[in-house]
Amino acid sequence: MTLDRGLVGRSYPPSAVHEVGRVVLAEFAAAVGVTDPVHLDPEVARAAGHPDVIAPPTYAVVVSLGAANVVLDDPDVSLDYSRVVHGEQRFAHHRPIRAGDRLVATTSIEAVRSVGGNDLLTTRVELTTEDGEAVCTATTMLVARGADGGAA
Amino acid sequence: MSRPEIAVGTELPDRTFPVTRADLVRYAGASKDFNPIHWSDRVATAVGLPGVIAHGMLTMALAARAVTEWTGDPAALVEYQVRFGRPVVVPDDDAGAEVVVRGRVASVGDDGRARIDLTVTSSGEKVLSLARAVVRIP
Numbered sequence: 411m412t413l414d415r416g417l418v419g420r421s422y423p424p425s426a427v428h429e430v431g432r433v434v435l436a437e438f439a440a441a442v443g444v445t446d447p448v449h450l451d452p453e454v455a456r457a458a459g460h461p462d463v464i465a466p467p468t469y470a471v472v473v474s475l476g477a478a479n480v481v482l483d484d485p486d487v488s489l490d491y492s493r494v495v496h497g498e499q500r501f502a503h504h505r506p507i508r509a510g511d512r513l514v515a516t517t518s519i520e521a522v523r524s525v526g527g528n529d530l531l532t533t534r535v536e537l538t539t540e541d542g543e544a545v546c547t548a549t550t551m552l553v554a555r556g557a558d559g560g561a562a
Numbered sequence: 563m564s565r566p567e568i569a570v571g572t573e574l575p576d577r578t579f580p581v582t583r584a585d586l587v588r589y590a591g592a593s594k595d596f597n598p599i600h601w602s603d604r605v606a607t608a609v610g611l612p613g614v615i616a617h618g619m620l621t622m623a624l625a626a627r628a629v630t631e632w633t634g635d636p637a638a639l640v641e642y643q644v645r646f647g648r649p650v651v652v653p654d655d656d657a658g659a660e661v662v663v664r665g666r667v668a669s670v671g672d673d674g675r676a677r678i679d680l681t682v683t684s685s686g687e688k689v690l691s692l693a694r695a696v697v698r699i700p
Binding site: 434437438440441442443444446448449458460464466467468471472475476492495496497498499500501502503505506549 | 579585588589591592593594595609618619620622623624626627630631635636637639640641642643644645646692
């Protein structure tokens with residue numbers, strides 16, 4: 411199954427607001443083993459110049475991958491979901507995500523390629539605050555392995 | 563914490579991160595990624611994997627720690643990218659797997675940013691490629 415190159419540039423409506431709370435950030439910090447109190451203690455975060463505790467850098471994927479499901483749900487995107495693996499991930503942080511943020515994700519399709527029987531789909535998610543402040547650009551390449559078992 | 567010297571060629575301290583099945587369960591909950599290949603050997607082997615594998619994003623997060631815990635400022639990591647190569651297979655025992663992260667400052671720009679190239683392995687095999695972090699130098 412080959413993806414239609416005409417999908418490149420397609421963008422989707424902004425997501426619902428994703429509220430970021432201190433508890434989920436502390437849980438994420440624990441799950442990746444970070445102990446820096448700037449993720450856990452609002453006083454320490456403020457002393458470091460942040461309005462509240464900040465997220466570890468890869469937390470952005472929790473918001474962006476959730477939002478990017480809008481692409482996999484698009485009936486024009488014929489990816490065999492059971493064969494999809496994460497190929498590449500990139501973040502450009504405009505500022506740290508922090509507790510209290512109300513984030514909106516806007517997803518678009520950046521690239522579509524076919525390599526060695528595998529379909530490669532690159533999505534870009536712009537995370538902004540509700541007020542439009544740029545927070546993070548998250549770029550994800552998904553690989554749908556071909557039915558012939560091509561390497562991924 | 564004292565700030566490290568950041569110059570081209572500076573090597574980061576090698577880091578080794580153990581990853582157990584319990585870590586995968588905790589990461590699944592925190593990230594909301596409940597794909598069964600990260601907790602069910604039955605499902606993992608049915609799709610052709612050797613067994614349960616770590617979330618790629620957990621490996622990416624551990625590699626980021628090698629950078630942020632070296633610079634001492636998680637907010638200074640402004641760009642970060644990886645390509646997921648081989649999976650990290652996590653056996654169902656107390657030791658689990660190990661993710662080993664090495665890093666080296668590849669360039670220091672006039673814009674107050676430095677690029678760090680990371681080498682990330684497990685069981686001697688490279689699991690991430692093109693793993694690069696850009697940090698703002700204080």
